[in-house]
Amino acid sequence: MTTFPIQLLLLLVFSAGLALVVSAYREESSEKIIRGSLRRGVMFALAVLVIGGIAAAFGWTILLP
Amino acid sequence: MAALTPSLKMREEKTRMVTWSLLLPGAGHLILGRRWEALGWFALCQFLLFGGFVLAGATQLDYGRWIGFGSMKLLCLMAPECGNFLASQLAAVLFQSAENGGHSPELIPWRHLGHCMSGAAGVLAFFSAAHASGLVLVQQEPLPPRHVTPGKAAVATLLLPGLGHFLLGRKFKAVLFGGVVMSFFVLGLALGEFADFNRQRHPYYWIGQMFVGVPGWLGNLVASARSFAQVLPYQDAGLMLTTVAGLFNIVVGLDAYARSEQDWLEAKELKEQSAA
Numbered sequence: 001m002t003t004f005p006i007q008l009l010l011l012l013v014f015s016a017g018l019a020l021v022v023s024a025y026r027e028e029s030s031e032k033i034i035r036g037s038l039r040r041g042v043m044f045a046l047a048v049l050v051i052g053g054i055a056a057a058f059g060w061t062i063l064l065p
Numbered sequence: 066m067a068a069l070t071p072s073l074k075m076r077e078e079k080t081r082m083v084t085w086s087l088l089l090p091g092a093g094h095l096i097l098g099r100r101w102e103a104l105g106w107f108a109l110c111q112f113l114l115f116g117g118f119v120l121a122g123a124t125q126l127d128y129g130r131w132i133g134f135g136s137m138k139l140l141c142l143m144a145p146e147c148g149n150f151l152a153s154q155l156a157a158v159l160f161q162s163a164e165n166g167g168h169s170p171e172l173i174p175w176r177h178l179g180h181c182m183s184g185a186a187g188v189l190a191f192f193s194a195a196h197a198s199g200l201v202l203v204q205q206e207p208l209p210p211r212h213v214t215p216g217k218a219a220v221a222t223l224l225l226p227g228l229g230h231f232l233l234g235r236k237f238k239a240v241l242f243g244g245v246v247m248s249f250f251v252l253g254l255a256l257g258e259f260a261d262f263n264r265q266r267h268p269y270y271w272i273g274q275m276f277v278g279v280p281g282w283l284g285n286l287v288a289s290a291r292s293f294a295q296v297l298p299y300q301d302a303g304l305m306l307t308t309v310a311g312l313f314n315i316v317v318g319l320d321a322y323a324r325s326e327q328d329w330l331e332a333k334e335l336k337e338q339s340a341a
Contacts, residue, residue, distance in 0.1 A: 002298045010302050013252070014309075017245045021313050025320050030237045 015045040069330035075205055079198040086194035089151050093197030097204060106193040110149050113186035118156050121179025122163030124170045128268045129157065144272045145187035148194075153187070170265065177289035180264045184275045185282050188223070195219040195322055202326060206333045218325035222318040223278040229321030233328060242317045249310035250277050254288060256303030262288035270304045276311035 019041030023033045071079070082093035091107030094100075118125060129143035141157035164170050173179075199216025218229035227243025230236075254262065262285050264271040274281055297303070 006299070007302075010299070014306070017249055017309075017313075020241055020245050021316060024238050024241050025316055028324075033237075033241070 011045055011048055015041045015048070018044060069327060069334060071202065071326070071330070075201055078201045078205070082197040082201055083194040086197045087148060087150055087190065090149055090190040090193040093194065094200065097197065097200050099200060102196075102200075106189075106196070110186045110190050110193065111152055113182045113189070114146065114149055114152050114156060117179040117181070117183030117186065118160050119179070120173075120175040120182065122168065122170065122173045122176065123156075123160035124162050124164050124173065124176060125180060125183050126157060126160065126162040127164050127170075128264060131157075143187075145191070145275055146183050148187035148190035150190075156183075176265075177263070178286060180271075181275075181282055181285045181289070184264075184271070188275055188278070192220050192223050192318070195318065199322065199326070202329055206329065208329060208332055208336070212329060212332060213325055215322045215325040215329065218321040219318045222314065222321050225280065226278065226314050226317055229318065230324070233321065233325055235324065238320075242313075242320070246277065246310050246313050246317060247280065249306045249313065250274075250281060250284070253303040253306030253308075253310060254284065256297070256299040256306065258291070258293055258297060259288050260291035260293050261300060261303050262307060264289070267304060270308045273308035273311040276314050277307075278314060281311065 016037070019037040019039075020033070022040055023036035027033045027036055082097065085096060086093035086106075089107070090110040091103040091105070094103035094106060125143055125146060126141070129141045129146075131138040131141050133139035141154060143153055143157070146153040146156075163173060170176055196216030196219065199214045199219070203214050213229075213232045218233055220229075221232055222229040225243065226246035227239040227241075229239075230242060231239035261267065262271070262274050262281075274285070277284075
Protein backbone atom coordinates (compact mmCIF):
# COMPACT_ATOMS: atom_id res chain seq x y z
CA MET A 1 0.00 0.00 0.00
CA THR A 2 1.40 3.37 -0.98
CA THR A 3 1.12 6.42 1.26
CA PHE A 4 0.87 10.08 0.27
CA PRO A 5 3.88 11.29 2.32
CA ILE A 6 6.21 8.74 0.70
CA GLN A 7 4.87 9.54 -2.76
CA LEU A 8 5.45 13.22 -2.03
CA LEU A 9 8.98 12.44 -0.86
CA LEU A 10 9.66 10.48 -4.07
CA LEU A 11 8.32 13.40 -6.11
CA LEU A 12 10.66 15.79 -4.30
CA VAL A 13 13.63 13.46 -4.79
CA PHE A 14 12.84 13.08 -8.48
CA SER A 15 12.31 16.82 -8.93
CA ALA A 16 15.63 17.58 -7.26
CA GLY A 17 17.51 15.05 -9.41
CA LEU A 18 15.87 16.20 -12.63
CA ALA A 19 16.53 19.85 -11.81
CA LEU A 20 20.19 19.17 -10.98
CA VAL A 21 20.82 17.28 -14.23
CA VAL A 22 19.02 19.85 -16.41
CA SER A 23 20.79 22.78 -14.70
CA ALA A 24 24.21 21.14 -14.92
CA TYR A 25 23.58 20.41 -18.60
CA ARG A 26 22.62 24.00 -19.36
CA GLU A 27 25.01 25.91 -17.08
CA GLU A 28 28.74 25.81 -16.45
CA SER A 29 29.38 27.58 -13.13
CA SER A 30 28.48 25.84 -9.87
CA GLU A 31 26.64 28.92 -8.57
CA LYS A 32 24.35 29.07 -11.61
CA ILE A 33 23.75 25.32 -11.40
CA ILE A 34 22.62 25.52 -7.77
CA ARG A 35 20.37 28.53 -8.35
CA GLY A 36 18.89 26.99 -11.51
CA SER A 37 18.32 23.69 -9.73
CA LEU A 38 16.28 25.30 -6.97
CA ARG A 39 14.10 27.16 -9.46
CA ARG A 40 13.59 24.21 -11.78
CA GLY A 41 13.03 21.72 -8.95
CA VAL A 42 10.35 23.85 -7.31
CA MET A 43 8.65 24.57 -10.66
CA PHE A 44 8.57 20.89 -11.64
CA ALA A 45 7.31 19.68 -8.24
CA LEU A 46 4.62 22.37 -8.16
CA ALA A 47 3.50 21.57 -11.72
CA VAL A 48 3.15 17.87 -10.86
CA LEU A 49 1.29 18.68 -7.62
CA VAL A 50 -1.12 21.01 -9.44
CA ILE A 51 -1.83 18.42 -12.16
CA GLY A 52 -2.20 15.72 -9.48
CA GLY A 53 -4.50 17.97 -7.48
CA ILE A 54 -6.72 18.64 -10.49
CA ALA A 55 -6.84 14.91 -11.29
CA ALA A 56 -7.75 14.11 -7.65
CA ALA A 57 -10.43 16.81 -7.61
CA PHE A 58 -12.03 15.34 -10.75
CA GLY A 59 -11.76 11.85 -9.26
CA TRP A 60 -13.58 12.89 -6.09
CA THR A 61 -16.33 14.85 -7.89
CA ILE A 62 -17.56 14.49 -11.46
CA LEU A 63 -15.67 11.25 -12.22
CA LEU A 64 -16.89 9.50 -9.07
CA PRO A 65 -18.81 6.38 -10.16
CA MET B 66 34.88 33.71 -24.36
CA ALA B 67 32.04 33.07 -26.82
CA ALA B 68 31.16 29.42 -27.43
CA LEU B 69 33.22 27.97 -30.25
CA THR B 70 31.66 25.50 -32.65
CA PRO B 71 33.25 23.10 -35.13
CA SER B 72 33.26 24.13 -38.78
CA LEU B 73 30.50 22.97 -41.12
CA LYS B 74 32.94 20.65 -42.89
CA MET B 75 33.92 19.06 -39.59
CA ARG B 76 30.31 18.63 -38.54
CA GLU B 77 29.53 16.88 -41.83
CA GLU B 78 32.52 14.59 -41.36
CA LYS B 79 31.40 13.81 -37.80
CA THR B 80 27.92 12.92 -39.03
CA ARG B 81 29.48 10.57 -41.57
CA MET B 82 31.61 8.85 -38.91
CA VAL B 83 28.64 8.49 -36.55
CA THR B 84 26.57 6.92 -39.34
CA TRP B 85 29.29 4.44 -40.27
CA SER B 86 29.94 3.56 -36.64
CA LEU B 87 26.26 2.90 -35.97
CA LEU B 88 26.07 0.68 -39.03
CA LEU B 89 29.16 -1.24 -37.94
CA PRO B 90 31.16 -0.32 -34.82
CA GLY B 91 34.77 0.35 -35.83
CA ALA B 92 33.91 1.37 -39.40
CA GLY B 93 34.24 5.06 -38.58
CA HIS B 94 37.62 4.47 -36.93
CA LEU B 95 38.77 2.48 -39.95
CA ILE B 96 37.85 5.30 -42.35
CA LEU B 97 39.82 7.67 -40.12
CA GLY B 98 42.85 5.37 -40.39
CA ARG B 99 42.72 4.15 -36.77
CA ARG B 100 43.03 0.45 -37.57
CA TRP B 101 43.72 -0.91 -34.08
CA GLU B 102 40.96 1.10 -32.48
CA ALA B 103 38.63 -0.01 -35.29
CA LEU B 104 39.53 -3.63 -34.66
CA GLY B 105 39.07 -3.18 -30.90
CA TRP B 106 35.60 -1.65 -31.15
CA PHE B 107 34.51 -4.14 -33.81
CA ALA B 108 35.77 -7.19 -31.91
CA LEU B 109 34.35 -6.05 -28.57
CA CYS B 110 30.89 -5.25 -29.92
CA GLN B 111 30.60 -8.38 -32.07
CA PHE B 112 31.95 -10.69 -29.35
CA LEU B 113 29.39 -9.33 -26.89
CA LEU B 114 26.52 -9.45 -29.41
CA PHE B 115 27.06 -12.93 -30.80
CA GLY B 116 28.29 -14.31 -27.46
CA GLY B 117 25.14 -12.93 -25.87
CA PHE B 118 22.94 -14.52 -28.53
CA VAL B 119 24.58 -17.91 -28.00
CA LEU B 120 24.32 -17.73 -24.19
CA ALA B 121 20.68 -16.59 -24.21
CA GLY B 122 19.54 -19.03 -26.89
CA ALA B 123 18.77 -16.00 -29.11
CA THR B 124 15.79 -15.14 -26.90
CA GLN B 125 16.73 -11.50 -27.58
CA LEU B 126 14.66 -11.92 -30.74
CA ASP B 127 11.52 -12.27 -28.59
CA TYR B 128 11.98 -8.64 -27.56
CA GLY B 129 12.54 -7.36 -31.09
CA ARG B 130 10.10 -6.51 -33.81
CA TRP B 131 10.35 -7.35 -37.49
CA ILE B 132 9.26 -4.69 -39.92
CA GLY B 133 8.66 -5.22 -43.63
CA PHE B 134 5.95 -5.57 -46.26
CA GLY B 135 3.30 -8.26 -45.77
CA SER B 136 5.07 -11.51 -44.96
CA MET B 137 8.44 -10.19 -46.17
CA LYS B 138 10.71 -9.39 -43.22
CA LEU B 139 13.14 -6.56 -43.86
CA LEU B 140 14.53 -5.25 -40.58
CA CYS B 141 14.58 -6.56 -37.03
CA LEU B 142 14.48 -3.75 -34.50
CA MET B 143 15.88 -4.76 -31.12
CA ALA B 144 16.80 -2.14 -28.58
CA PRO B 145 19.49 -1.45 -27.55
CA GLU B 146 21.13 -4.07 -29.82
CA CYS B 147 20.19 -2.00 -32.90
CA GLY B 148 23.05 0.40 -32.03
CA ASN B 149 25.19 -2.34 -33.59
CA PHE B 150 22.89 -2.25 -36.59
CA LEU B 151 24.25 -4.50 -39.35
CA ALA B 152 25.51 -7.18 -36.98
CA SER B 153 22.18 -7.24 -35.13
CA GLN B 154 20.41 -7.77 -38.47
CA LEU B 155 22.79 -10.61 -39.28
CA ALA B 156 22.21 -12.16 -35.86
CA ALA B 157 18.44 -11.91 -36.36
CA VAL B 158 18.74 -13.81 -39.64
CA LEU B 159 21.24 -16.42 -38.43
CA PHE B 160 19.64 -17.30 -35.10
CA GLN B 161 16.23 -18.54 -34.08
CA SER B 162 14.91 -17.95 -30.58
CA ALA B 163 14.98 -21.04 -28.38
CA GLU B 164 11.53 -20.01 -27.18
CA ASN B 165 10.15 -20.23 -30.73
CA GLY B 166 11.62 -23.73 -30.88
CA GLY B 167 9.46 -24.73 -27.92
CA HIS B 168 12.05 -24.34 -25.15
CA SER B 169 11.25 -22.36 -22.03
CA PRO B 170 13.73 -19.50 -21.52
CA GLU B 171 13.76 -20.45 -17.83
CA LEU B 172 15.78 -23.53 -18.81
CA ILE B 173 18.57 -21.45 -20.38
CA PRO B 174 20.96 -20.96 -17.44
CA TRP B 175 23.06 -18.10 -18.88
CA ARG B 176 20.21 -16.12 -20.44
CA HIS B 177 20.60 -13.10 -18.14
CA LEU B 178 24.31 -12.84 -18.91
CA GLY B 179 23.52 -13.25 -22.62
CA HIS B 180 20.95 -10.45 -22.60
CA CYS B 181 23.33 -8.22 -20.66
CA MET B 182 26.14 -8.90 -23.16
CA SER B 183 24.09 -8.25 -26.29
CA GLY B 184 22.50 -5.13 -24.75
CA ALA B 185 25.92 -3.86 -23.71
CA ALA B 186 27.11 -4.41 -27.30
CA GLY B 187 24.37 -2.07 -28.56
CA VAL B 188 25.11 0.59 -25.94
CA LEU B 189 28.85 0.35 -26.65
CA ALA B 190 28.15 0.78 -30.36
CA PHE B 191 26.43 4.12 -29.64
CA PHE B 192 29.47 5.25 -27.66
CA SER B 193 31.87 3.99 -30.36
CA ALA B 194 30.07 6.42 -32.67
CA ALA B 195 30.78 9.23 -30.18
CA HIS B 196 34.41 8.11 -29.99
CA ALA B 197 34.80 8.11 -33.79
CA SER B 198 33.13 11.50 -34.00
CA GLY B 199 35.62 12.89 -31.45
CA LEU B 200 38.52 11.59 -33.55
CA VAL B 201 37.47 13.86 -36.43
CA LEU B 202 38.20 16.83 -34.16
CA VAL B 203 41.52 15.29 -33.09
CA GLN B 204 42.61 14.81 -36.69
CA GLN B 205 41.46 18.17 -38.05
CA GLU B 206 42.47 20.30 -35.04
CA PRO B 207 45.42 18.43 -33.47
CA LEU B 208 46.54 19.24 -29.91
CA PRO B 209 49.12 17.61 -27.58
CA PRO B 210 47.91 14.23 -26.25
CA ARG B 211 47.40 15.48 -22.66
CA HIS B 212 44.00 16.93 -23.69
CA VAL B 213 40.98 14.67 -23.14
CA THR B 214 39.25 14.00 -26.45
CA PRO B 215 35.43 14.31 -26.63
CA GLY B 216 35.14 10.62 -27.44
CA LYS B 217 37.17 9.60 -24.41
CA ALA B 218 35.07 11.84 -22.16
CA ALA B 219 31.87 10.23 -23.45
CA VAL B 220 33.19 6.68 -23.13
CA ALA B 221 34.44 7.42 -19.58
CA THR B 222 30.84 8.33 -18.68
CA LEU B 223 29.84 4.84 -19.67
CA LEU B 224 32.50 3.34 -17.40
CA LEU B 225 31.31 5.39 -14.42
CA PRO B 226 28.73 8.20 -14.56
CA GLY B 227 30.56 11.49 -13.98
CA LEU B 228 34.02 10.11 -14.82
CA GLY B 229 34.10 12.00 -18.12
CA HIS B 230 33.59 15.33 -16.33
CA PHE B 231 36.18 14.34 -13.70
CA LEU B 232 38.78 13.76 -16.43
CA LEU B 233 37.92 17.17 -17.86
CA GLY B 234 38.63 18.77 -14.47
CA ARG B 235 34.98 19.56 -13.76
CA LYS B 236 34.86 17.92 -10.35
CA PHE B 237 31.67 19.64 -9.15
CA LYS B 238 29.76 18.45 -12.19
CA ALA B 239 31.33 14.99 -11.93
CA VAL B 240 30.08 14.58 -8.36
CA LEU B 241 26.70 16.06 -9.21
CA PHE B 242 26.05 14.00 -12.34
CA GLY B 243 27.56 10.82 -10.92
CA GLY B 244 25.71 11.31 -7.63
CA VAL B 245 22.31 11.82 -9.26
CA VAL B 246 22.65 8.92 -11.73
CA MET B 247 23.99 6.44 -9.20
CA SER B 248 21.64 7.45 -6.38
CA PHE B 249 18.61 7.22 -8.71
CA PHE B 250 19.82 3.83 -9.86
CA VAL B 251 20.47 2.43 -6.38
CA LEU B 252 17.29 3.95 -4.88
CA GLY B 253 15.26 2.56 -7.78
CA LEU B 254 16.75 -0.89 -7.34
CA ALA B 255 16.12 -0.73 -3.58
CA LEU B 256 12.45 0.14 -4.14
CA GLY B 257 12.20 -3.00 -6.29
CA GLU B 258 14.07 -5.10 -3.71
CA PHE B 259 17.05 -5.30 -6.11
CA ALA B 260 15.05 -7.56 -8.42
CA ASP B 261 13.68 -5.06 -10.91
CA PHE B 262 16.35 -5.11 -13.59
CA ASN B 263 15.24 -8.02 -15.69
CA ARG B 264 14.58 -8.09 -19.42
CA GLN B 265 12.03 -10.88 -19.19
CA ARG B 266 9.87 -9.00 -16.68
CA HIS B 267 10.33 -5.42 -17.86
CA PRO B 268 11.77 -5.38 -21.41
CA TYR B 269 11.00 -1.70 -22.11
CA TYR B 270 12.38 -0.37 -18.82
CA TRP B 271 15.43 -2.61 -19.33
CA ILE B 272 16.46 -0.65 -22.43
CA GLY B 273 16.81 2.57 -20.43
CA GLN B 274 18.41 0.79 -17.48
CA MET B 275 21.20 -0.56 -19.71
CA PHE B 276 22.42 2.98 -20.42
CA VAL B 277 23.62 3.34 -16.81
CA GLY B 278 26.78 1.73 -18.18
CA VAL B 279 29.23 -0.64 -16.53
CA PRO B 280 27.86 -0.24 -12.94
CA GLY B 281 24.40 -0.96 -14.32
CA TRP B 282 25.56 -4.03 -16.25
CA LEU B 283 27.21 -5.43 -13.13
CA GLY B 284 24.04 -4.68 -11.18
CA ASN B 285 22.01 -6.43 -13.88
CA LEU B 286 23.93 -9.66 -13.39
CA VAL B 287 22.96 -9.65 -9.71
CA ALA B 288 19.41 -8.33 -10.07
CA SER B 289 18.31 -10.54 -12.97
CA ALA B 290 18.64 -13.73 -10.97
CA ARG B 291 16.47 -12.40 -8.13
CA SER B 292 12.71 -12.63 -7.95
CA PHE B 293 10.00 -11.41 -5.59
CA ALA B 294 7.13 -13.16 -3.90
CA GLN B 295 4.71 -10.22 -3.99
CA VAL B 296 4.03 -6.95 -5.79
CA LEU B 297 5.90 -4.18 -3.97
CA PRO B 298 4.18 -0.86 -3.15
CA TYR B 299 6.80 1.36 -4.81
CA GLN B 300 7.92 -1.02 -7.54
CA ASP B 301 6.71 1.29 -10.33
CA ALA B 302 8.57 4.24 -8.83
CA GLY B 303 11.69 2.07 -8.58
CA LEU B 304 11.46 1.03 -12.23
CA MET B 305 10.98 4.64 -13.26
CA LEU B 306 13.98 5.80 -11.23
CA THR B 307 16.36 3.13 -12.58
CA THR B 308 15.24 3.80 -16.16
CA VAL B 309 15.56 7.56 -15.74
CA ALA B 310 19.06 7.01 -14.30
CA GLY B 311 20.03 5.38 -17.61
CA LEU B 312 18.43 8.16 -19.65
CA PHE B 313 20.19 10.78 -17.50
CA ASN B 314 23.48 9.03 -18.21
CA ILE B 315 22.93 9.64 -21.93
CA VAL B 316 22.56 13.35 -21.12
CA VAL B 317 25.72 13.18 -18.98
CA GLY B 318 27.64 11.54 -21.85
CA LEU B 319 26.43 14.18 -24.32
CA ASP B 320 27.41 16.96 -21.91
CA ALA B 321 30.87 15.44 -21.34
CA TYR B 322 31.34 15.24 -25.12
CA ALA B 323 30.19 18.81 -25.74
CA ARG B 324 32.26 20.33 -22.87
CA SER B 325 35.36 18.45 -23.99
CA GLU B 326 34.86 19.64 -27.55
CA GLN B 327 34.47 23.21 -26.29
CA ASP B 328 37.67 22.91 -24.21
CA TRP B 329 39.49 21.47 -27.20
CA LEU B 330 38.47 24.28 -29.55
CA GLU B 331 39.33 26.93 -26.94
CA ALA B 332 42.77 25.38 -26.34
CA LYS B 333 43.34 25.28 -30.09
CA GLU B 334 42.39 28.93 -30.49
CA LEU B 335 44.63 29.98 -27.58
CA LYS B 336 47.52 28.03 -29.12
CA GLU B 337 47.03 29.73 -32.48
CA GLN B 338 46.79 33.18 -30.85
CA SER B 339 50.00 32.64 -28.87
CA ALA B 340 51.75 31.35 -32.00
CA ALA B 341 50.67 34.45 -33.93
